[in-house]
Amino acid sequence: MEILLNNRKESIDKDEISLAELIQIKNFTFKLLVTKINGALVRKDERAEAPVRDGDEVNILHMISGG
Amino acid sequence: MTIEEIRQRLKNKTVGIAGCGGLGSNCAIALARTGIGRLVLADYDKVKPSNLNRQYFFRDQLGMFKANALRDNIREIDDSVSVETHVISLDPSTILELFADCDVIVEAFDIDTAKQMIIETVLADMPEKYIISGQGLAGYGNNEGITTKRLEKLFIVGDGETEVSDSEPPLGPRVAVVANMQANLVLEILLNDD
Numbered sequence: 663m664e665i666l667l668n669n670r671k672e673s674i675d676k677d678e679i680s681l682a683e684l685i686q687i688k689n690f691t692f693k694l695l696v697t698k699i700n701g702a703l704v705r706k707d708e709r710a711e712a713p714v715r716d717g718d719e720v721n722i723l724h725m726i727s728g729g
Numbered sequence: 730m731t732i733e734e735i736r737q738r739l740k741n742k743t744v745g746i747a748g749c750g751g752l753g754s755n756c757a758i759a760l761a762r763t764g765i766g767r768l769v770l771a772d773y774d775k776v777k778p779s780n781l782n783r784q785y786f787f788r789d790q791l792g793m794f795k796a797n798a799l800r801d802n803i804r805e806i807d808d809s810v811s812v813e814t815h816v817i818s819l820d821p822s823t824i825l826e827l828f829a830d831c832d833v834i835v836e837a838f839d840i841d842t843a844k845q846m847i848i849e850t851v852l853a854d855m856p857e858k859y860i861i862s863g864q865g866l867a868g869y870g871n872n873e874g875i876t877t878k879r880l881e882k883l884f885i886v887g888d889g890e891t892e893v894s895d896s897e898p899p900l901g902p903r904v905a906v907v908a909n910m911q912a913n914l915v916l917e918i919l920l921n922d923d
Binding site for chain 1: 863
């Protein structure tokens with residue numbers, strides 16, 4: 663399937679994966695993230711159950727200490 | 730737009746500042762200088778000596794609550810800015826309550842967990858609100874690495890990668906660059922609004 667991850671096209675070798683799996687596959691290393699699928703917020707404890715499918719738009723944002 | 734037109738438009742606008750440290754204090758001062766009508770400042774902490782390398786406070790304010798010290802400094806610049814201060818550690822319910830009438834919210838926290846909390850709260854419960862977050866401002870140099878990214882009404886300003894640490898401390902110039910970019914974005918949103 664093809665998805666849009668942080669505004670970039672990505673090919674994933676599966677028809678559907680969970681958002682938690684996507685985060686692992688793509689190796690997002692910061693421990694704190696804000697995630698959205700198709701504009702809707704997905705909180706941390708919902709990521710294992712949140713499906714990512716062909717054509718979905720996924721945003722994964724790092725939270726970075728400092729201010 | 731002339732400066733008079735800009736000030737006229739900003740007079741009726743309210744901006745919420747979540748955290749009055751390096752980002753929040755510098756951002757609030759820049760907005761006050763431009764003629765913002767009203768600021769809602771929230772911070773639980775007091776001014777410490779280690780803050781003075783980057784935060785808009787002075788030696789004689791050490792020990793004061795940051796929200797109150799910042800209000801005093803804004804008044805020294807322009808006493809027509811209406812400033813509401815809250816000495817509080819913000820949580821989802823107080824964010825909804827205190828920032829309900831703000832046109833834009835500036836995320837100016839230090840700690841990553843707090844940044845996540847306010848962004849998730851605003852996205853989930855105040856989806857109509859603009860929020861401008863600062864992410865990645867440690868160290869020095871790399872001007873060209875600091876950018877603005879937009880995701881609907883959420884804006885992320887910063888380099889997106891440098892985390893504050895002992896070897897990469899927050900320093901005046903880079904923190905103030907990000908804070909002033911947040912303020913600049915507030916103006917863009919508010920002045921293009923009507």
